[in-house]
Amino acid sequence: MTDADHEVEDLLRTLAPQVLGALARRTGDFDASEDAVQEALIVAADRWPRDGIPERPRGWLLQTAQRKLVDHWRSDDARRRRERLTTAREVVGGPEVVNHDDTLTVLLLCCHPALTPASAIALTLRAVGGLTTAQVASAFLVPEATMAQRISRAKATIRAAGATFEEPGAEELPQRVRSVLRVLYLVFNEGYAASSGEGVHRTDLTDEAIRLTRAAHRLLPAEPEVTSLLALMLLTDARRSARTTPAGDLVPLAEQDRRLWDRDKIREGTALLDGTLGAGRGFIGEYQVQAAIAAVHDRAEKAAATDWPQVLALQGMLEDLTANPLVTLSRAVATANVHGPEAGLAVLDGLGERLDGSHRFDAVRAHLLELAGCDEEAAAAYRKAAARATNLQEQRHLSARAALAAHRAPAPRLDRVAHRTD
Amino acid sequence: MTRYLLAVDFQSGPDDTPMEQWQPEEVTAHLDYYRALYAELEASGELVDHTILTGPDLAKVVTSDGTRSVVTDGPFQEIKEWVAGFQIVDVETEERALEIAARVSAVPGRGGVPTQQPIQVRRVMDEGPADAAAMDDFLATVTHDHH
Numbered sequence: 386m387t388d389a390d391h392e393v394e395d396l397l398r399t400l401a402p403q404v405l406g407a408l409a410r411r412t413g414d415f416d417a418s419e420d421a422v423q424e425a426l427i428v429a430a431d432r433w434p435r436d437g438i439p440e441r442p443r444g445w446l447l448q449t450a451q452r453k454l455v456d457h458w459r460s461d462d463a464r465r466r467r468e469r470l471t472t473a474r475e476v477v478g479g480p481e482v483v484n485h486d487d488t489l490t491v492l493l494l495c496c497h498p499a500l501t502p503a504s505a506i507a508l509t510l511r512a513v514g515g516l517t518t519a520q521v522a523s524a525f526l527v528p529e530a531t532m533a534q535r536i537s538r539a540k541a542t543i544r545a546a547g548a549t550f551e552e553p554g555a556e557e558l559p560q561r562v563r564s565v566l567r568v569l570y571l572v573f574n575e576g577y578a579a580s581s582g583e584g585v586h587r588t589d590l591t592d593e594a595i596r597l598t599r600a601a602h603r604l605l606p607a608e609p610e611v612t613s614l615l616a617l618m619l620l621t622d623a624r625r626s627a628r629t630t631p632a633g634d635l636v637p638l639a640e641q642d643r644r645l646w647d648r649d650k651i652r653e654g655t656a657l658l659d660g661t662l663g664a665g666r667g668f669i670g671e672y673q674v675q676a677a678i679a680a681v682h683d684r685a686e687k688a689a690a691t692d693w694p695q696v697l698a699l700q701g702m703l704e705d706l707t708a709n710p711l712v713t714l715s716r717a718v719a720t721a722n723v724h725g726p727e728a729g730l731a732v733l734d735g736l737g738e739r740l741d742g743s744h745r746f747d748a749v750r751a752h753l754l755e756l757a758g759c760d761e762e763a764a765a766a767y768r769k770a771a772a773r774a775t776n777l778q779e780q781r782h783l784s785a786r787a788a789l790a791a792h793r794a795p796a797p798r799l800d801r802v803a804h805r806t807d
Numbered sequence: 808m809t810r811y812l813l814a815v816d817f818q819s820g821p822d823d824t825p826m827e828q829w830q831p832e833e834v835t836a837h838l839d840y841y842r843a844l845y846a847e848l849e850a851s852g853e854l855v856d857h858t859i860l861t862g863p864d865l866a867k868v869v870t871s872d873g874t875r876s877v878v879t880d881g882p883f884q885e886i887k888e889w890v891a892g893f894q895i896v897d898v899e900t901e902e903r904a905l906e907i908a909a910r911v912s913a914v915p916g917r918g919g920v921p922t923q924q925p926i927q928v929r930r931v932m933d934e935g936p937a938d939a940a941a942m943d944d945f946l947a948t949v950t951h952d953h954h
Contacts, residue, residue, distance in 0.1 A: 501899060503808045503899065504852075507852075525808070525897075526855070527852075527855050527897055528854075528855065528856075530849060531849060531852050531853070531854055531855065531897075532852065534849060534850050534851070534852040535852030538850075538851070538852060775809075775930060775932060775933050776932060776933035777932050777933070780932065
């Protein structure tokens with residue numbers, strides 16, 4: 386891509402939700418407006434780099450999208466057409482006023498609680514992020530037609546849930562913001578996960594999640610959990626280049642080259658997090674505590690300097706907030722770092738059933754057994770974890786750990802040797 | 808969303824009459840069923856891919872020690888468990904993958920009776936973990952040699 390292409394793409398993606406908001410507000414037809422804006426974006430992405438950016442890009446996009454929408458309505462069936470054309474005349478003839486930024490309303494609608502996470506993510510990336518269907522499809526490694534269907538269905542679900550293009554009332558807002566945060570967090574995860582391996586073409590999603598969360602933060606500056614989520618993303622993403630080897634293998638936190646960590650992101654994330662703590666009123670939020678844990682790791686200049694008692698205290702808070710057994714699992718690791726491996730293993734008691742055969746339970750158990758010097762049991766637990774792992778990097782890592790632990794373990798007993806040679 | 812490979816091999820269901828001996832309308836019904844199923848899975852945004860492989864008659868098996876390779880032609884003895892075709896679906900839950908596999912196994916065969924061929928349901932390995940916080944914890948957990 387040339388610089389001109391990048392400039393156009395950045396502009397289009399900022400304007401996309403604003404133009405969609407304006408069109409949906411005028412017509413009351415979010416579904417068709419969204420399709421029309423998508424078509425207008427494709428036309429602009431083709432023309433602008435060649436012909437130059439129009440003087441009033443937002444007005445140009447809005448007008449092009451309106452034309453597409455009217456074309457769509459004309460092709461609709463006769464009865465609907467009559468109703469629509471009345472609106473269409475009003476729309477096209479109306480003065481072009483785009484002062485009100487409806488990005489937040491668009492975002493809240495795309496993350497509607499009636500949607501499954503997968504459909505909300507797809508719709509948000511297209512309607513708010515301004516990505517094309519093809520880009521969203523390639524980010525999730527599915528055919529374009531499949532992704533297009535997912536987006537259409539998402540819009541149909543919103544319609545069926547009776548949601549309209551309006552700002553939610555004050556009493557509904559907190560719950561709707563929570564849905565938005567969940568979706569943005571999942572987009573970040575997708576990119577974060579993919580950037581650690583073969584799916585290098587998916588790394589864009591991490592940046593996209595940060596860009597969208599920045600937008601949400603700009604629109605909702607007083608919501609501490611929005612600020613905290615942005616902080617969490619920055620504090621986590623800061624470690625991106627140190628997290629994998631050039632070959633794509635995982636580098637554990639303790640061994641990462643901390644000089645590769647992005648200091649600017651850490652500074653920005655820490656400042657955002659401090660802002661939420663300063664807000665006072667005793668607010669404690671899930672993303673805030675997660676960001677605080679990430680900040681403790683980012684502050685340590687070397688692994689040995691990590692303030693584990695602080696991590697342990699924060700994980701206790703997070704556990705109270707979420708009651709998530711995976712948090713208990715993390716607390717076991719922090720406990721081991723503060724009070725020794727046996728204390729960590731004690732936290733694991735009874736947790737296995739709650740995690741229902743998750744390979745992460747066996748991975749942590751293996752690690753703590755290794756720390757306690759029980760290499761043979763550690764090797765067995767690592768093997769069990771590797772057999773159930775569902776992602777490639779973790780599986781490779783766990784298999785290597787199993788081999789190392791087995792290598793350190795006392796020489797195999799005779800019966801086992803006999804068993805192996807058959 | 809999680810990807811699953813739904814694979815079918817050459818093991819038949821209760822009726823082992825080969826397709827070449829079915830009535831033409833039975834074959835049509837069989838193919839129409841697949842077509843409708845794929846249209847439905849595409850519309851639900853779950854279908855990633857579907858493929859049918861050529862038969863074992865055209866297959867070759869290759870082994871190599873790195874310098875010399877040996878290519879074996881058929882006919883092969885144990886072909887029952889060879890892959891004959893597959894679908895890849897991207898679904899919310901494992902239950903949904905099992906449900907789709909059941910639909911595949913119920914494809915009508917001779918006399919319109921479901922073939923009941925066994926369908927293997929295999930989760931595709933993710934390229935990364937599904938959760939950034941969990942990944943961080945994972946990286947905080949696993950360290951290299953402690954001894």
